[in-house]
Amino acid sequence: MSIYIGNLSYEVTQENLKEIFTEYGTVERVQLPMDRETGQPRGFGFVEMATEDQETAAIEALDGA
Template structure:
């Protein structure tokens, strides 16, 4: 499972997140999505930790905490919802 970290300052780096979440256990992976058009981060990230207990500890402590002038939103990441094929008008409908 991974952790969703929202409301991040645009200056936050993977190293920053590794440092903060590393206080709660071993960080396996950090993913910081970037905006295709601007090339800057999108204001959220995903963090994977070694164990569920480490994730729970980080979530309970960091959710609502202020960091880099922002109030963090930290919770268990949800599965990505499938997009429907109803938009764009690129195909024929039968």
């Protein structure tokens, strides 16, 4: 399962997201899609964690943050 993260600042990096989500478990993958035209981040991303329990904990803790 992937966690969708929306409304991100264009200055957020994959390392920033990994650091935040590591508090809730093992981060398997972070993806920040880039705009093909501008090369800038698109303002959203996806995080995959090792277990569903870790994903659930992260979602509950960070929802609306």
